[in-house]
Amino acid sequence: MSEKQAKKERTRKRLTQEEKAKIKQVEETHRLEARALRENWLNLDNAALIYPAIGSTEWNSVFRLSAIISEKVNCDLLEQALRDTLKRYPFFNVSLCDGLFWHYFQTLSTAPKVELETNYPCRPFTFNRKNQIFRVLYLDNKISFETFHSLTDGGGAMRFFNTLLARYFELTGVKYKNLGDFDLNVRDLPVEEESEDAFHRFANNGKCKPRKETTAYAIKGALENPNILNVVLGSVNIDALKECAKTYGATVNEFLSAVYLSVMIAEKHHSNTKNRHPVKLSVPVSLRRFYPTKTMRNFSQYLNYEVPTDRENASFSELIEIIKAQSKNINIDYFQQMFNANIRSERNFFVRILPLAVKDPILKFVYNRVGERLFTSTLSNLGICKLPAELDDKILNYHFILGATKLNRINLTAVTFKDKCCLTFSTRLSERRVIREFFKMLTSFNLNVEIISNV
Amino acid sequence: MTHHCDSCNVEIEESKTNCPLCGKCVSPDTINQNTYFPNYTITTDKREPTIKVLEKLSILALLLCFAVDLFCTHTITWSLYVLIGLFLDWVLILRPIKKQFNFAQILTQLSFYLTAFLIFLELYTNTWGWGVMYAIPFMLLGFSVLAGIMTLAHGYVDFEMFKPMIMIAFLMTIALILLLCFNCSVVWPTLVTFLVSISEIILMFMFRFKRSIRSLKKNFGI
Numbered sequence: 307m308s309e310k311q312a313k314k315e316r317t318r319k320r321l322t323q324e325e326k327a328k329i330k331q332v333e334e335t336h337r338l339e340a341r342a343l344r345e346n347w348l349n350l351d352n353a354a355l356i357y358p359a360i361g362s363t364e365w366n367s368v369f370r371l372s373a374i375i376s377e378k379v380n381c382d383l384l385e386q387a388l389r390d391t392l393k394r395y396p397f398f399n400v401s402l403c404d405g406l407f408w409h410y411f412q413t414l415s416t417a418p419k420v421e422l423e424t425n426y427p428c429r430p431f432t433f434n435r436k437n438q439i440f441r442v443l444y445l446d447n448k449i450s451f452e453t454f455h456s457l458t459d460g461g462g463a464m465r466f467f468n469t470l471l472a473r474y475f476e477l478t479g480v481k482y483k484n485l486g487d488f489d490l491n492v493r494d495l496p497v498e499e500e501s502e503d504a505f506h507r508f509a510n511n512g513k514c515k516p517r518k519e520t521t522a523y524a525i526k527g528a529l530e531n532p533n534i535l536n537v538v539l540g541s542v543n544i545d546a547l548k549e550c551a552k553t554y555g556a557t558v559n560e561f562l563s564a565v566y567l568s569v570m571i572a573e574k575h576h577s578n579t580k581n582r583h584p585v586k587l588s589v590p591v592s593l594r595r596f597y598p599t600k601t602m603r604n605f606s607q608y609l610n611y612e613v614p615t616d617r618e619n620a621s622f623s624e625l626i627e628i629i630k631a632q633s634k635n636i637n638i639d640y641f642q643q644m645f646n647a648n649i650r651s652e653r654n655f656f657v658r659i660l661p662l663a664v665k666d667p668i669l670k671f672v673y674n675r676v677g678e679r680l681f682t683s684t685l686s687n688l689g690i691c692k693l694p695a696e697l698d699d700k701i702l703n704y705h706f707i708l709g710a711t712k713l714n715r716i717n718l719t720a721v722t723f724k725d726k727c728c729l730t731f732s733t734r735l736s737e738r739r740v741i742r743e744f745f746k747m748l749t750s751f752n753l754n755v756e757i758i759s760n761v
Numbered sequence: 762m763t764h765h766c767d768s769c770n771v772e773i774e775e776s777k778t779n780c781p782l783c784g785k786c787v788s789p790d791t792i793n794q795n796t797y798f799p800n801y802t803i804t805t806d807k808r809e810p811t812i813k814v815l816e817k818l819s820i821l822a823l824l825l826c827f828a829v830d831l832f833c834t835h836t837i838t839w840s841l842y843v844l845i846g847l848f849l850d851w852v853l854i855l856r857p858i859k860k861q862f863n864f865a866q867i868l869t870q871l872s873f874y875l876t877a878f879l880i881f882l883e884l885y886t887n888t889w890g891w892g893v894m895y896a897i898p899f900m901l902l903g904f905s906v907l908a909g910i911m912t913l914a915h916g917y918v919d920f921e922m923f924k925p926m927i928m929i930a931f932l933m934t935i936a937l938i939l940l941l942c943f944n945c946s947v948v949w950p951t952l953v954t955f956l957v958s959i960s961e962i963i964l965m966f967m968f969r970f971k972r973s974i975r976s977l978k979k980n981f982g983i
Contacts, residue, residue, distance in 0.1 A: 362860070374797070406923050423799050432861075445799055537798070538781055540771065663869060663924040705797075742769055742782035749770040756763060756772040759781030760798035 346413040352505035352648050353604035354456035358409045359669035367455040368428040368709040371467045372448055374702045379444040381420055387474035388442050389417045394492040395466055397501035402433045404662055420444055426535045428709030460688050461592045462602035480696050488694055504601040505645050514647035522586035522682045523574050525715055527735040535710055536733050538741050539758040544727040550751045554626045559687050563587055563611050564625045566718055569743045570682055571618050587611045588681035596638045607641045610681050678713040687720040710734045764788045812859050819847045849878055864911060868925035872904055876932055898950035901929045905958045930958040
């Protein structure tokens, strides 16, 4: 017996029966806790099921929220804030694993480290049992939160990110008066409803929306290296933008959609393409305002604005009228029918019985055939970001970046904070004609645009 | 403090020397220090260029083989062996490296493509029997045992290893049906492999009982 072992043996003998029992109890508790965590797993919500199937090592569906703050980021405090935030929202601390029939989320016991931003935004995630499917990054005075779309949508990510920021500033010494009003307190207990699959909760046996839709025109052009994502952010005063939209009797979203659609129509004509498909814009809509749920997982659907090929020469006012006419048909029943169809597909016996190894390639094939081909680009508007007054001078601006999508080479997002609306283009195209024309058109409405870019 | 681009009529952040939209110079004196994005260093996978070169070399070798075969024998008989060999090389070696496949994925692919290859070999050389009766079942038995060992080593953490198991069981079911239909004399290797793979799947289910039940509940409402 070595000296080390002998020493260990002597120590063990010295322990009283009571101490031994205590150690055993602690060990048992740890073992049970570890087992509980291992056993704890979550199903993916209905909308999240598609993303792992269509992704690859070079590309998967990722988006980013960033906040520009007034001081340099303290990474230790940010890490502490992240740990606290994950206690508030434990269902974010998961990895994505392959199941027998579907992918699933496996609960993790440790929080990830915050990382210094060195790469292009929205890098793809590598899925394994040990890694979270989100990352928190920092750079000088910028904090970013990137997440895989299966975990949450823009609304859920915004709430998580705001809680993280609120906690970070609390750790730096900010005292809040009414943090509870904004639902951003890390001391609140996790609520089961926040991690529910709201699609399943609200789906019914009613009508389903037919999936048949026309294929859309796709913007073509030379692509950058797959690792590169070009980002161009334009800040516009929200009051001026509202005023501008008001002159056409439209909402900000409708106005921006009309501008973007008219730019894409011009691009279609400019490229002299023989493509006869119409230009279509996909606009995601959060369903949280239609249904009583606190879920932070995916709960959004989309609506496609379409400009028929015979109306492509319409004036800007007419374009707004086309969009407004299409918006009028959109109501709760429209979305209900949309996700009823998705839920029905998920519950289909033949879909359920297929092993994941067979299901994934089929989903990928179907998505490549019909998924992104139904729209030319996306305009995702997160709306107004509200934070406690104590953070008004701490946070200067918000950015929202959509990662590259598989077929559509260019996407637009919008987020409003204080008096600034930040419009962000993310693209893998090396040519930036569409972006230039979009901002030029905004400036033609006497809007002052301030550009930031990683190009 | 911002620069103004007269061409696009937009304000450009201070750190930029050129307009990001049109590329025109807005201020030649500015120090190019972006405060919102880092100075990127693109890290590319070092294996990728090697794989690309190997892929191109394979195509070149194949074309050369076809040319020589056509020139010498006026057929493409032996070039087909090269074509299949190179296809297997791409599917089973280059692609898994490129796509960073895990062990379960590699095993699933190996099971499927090597079985297909052996069947092709049997048919092409007109020596039907040895592959289906012996080579394929024994090869898949080996893979099945390997998958079982890996599952044990991982502590049955997830269902990853189900993929190759199901693939093996599926292939063996088809082989069994074919062998019984054609009244083949040697069925036992196929039967053994089938039973081993099925029992491994059942054992996996048993050891991950709670998870299996939840999975079944979600999928079939049991």
